[in-house]
Amino acid sequence: DAGVTQSPTHLIKTRGQQVTLRCSPKSGHDTVCWYQQALGQGPQFIFQYYEEEERQRGNFPDRFSGHQFPNYSSELNVNALLLGDSALYLCASSRLAEMNTGELFFGEGSRLTVL
């Protein structure tokens, strides 16, 4: 049973560029959310997708956008990259019916470096 998979694992961009990160949820999961983990910090919630719609959003600017596809996979897009966007981006999945358990299954992350 494959867990949450993310791609790419590492990437380097320059300021002002745009980046797309991809995530496939754990089999059987229908809800995907994204977190940003800056170096030395805990992960911070970016947003959650269910039924191809953004359902909840954290305190992130509109430069951060996402998408969920009919097969439940998801993309995170960041436009006009800033140096401060350098971080580990984590995708996590769950089943909406089990959301009250609070348990998320995390991928290993995509490490973005902005130069």
Add this chain to the structure above:
Amino acid sequence: AQSVTQLDSHVSVSEGTPVLLRCNYSSSYSPSLFWYVQHPNKGLQLLLKYTSAATLVKGINGFEAEFKKSETSFHLTKPSAHMSDAAEYFCVVSDGYGGATNKLIFGTGTLLAVQP
């Protein structure tokens, strides 16, 4: 607003000795609390969760945590550390009433080192 504070950024123990990782929470209602572990180059993994049932919660790999409302604490313990326990540990509170949300609020983490 919900928040958690991890009182130690680094903890070092010897193999076979007890582990104590401290966490205090702030919540306007009865919280759902979790401990997650992050091993190097691995995804975050749930260790245990408290959702208003028993105040002493047992998790995987011999870890447990006790919810103390009077102290607003949720400390993580293990009687005997193993080398494989070396990792970063995050105390987490759910931002939704009853835990029905994927919006988790993480502490800043405690890096546990285990010396041979």
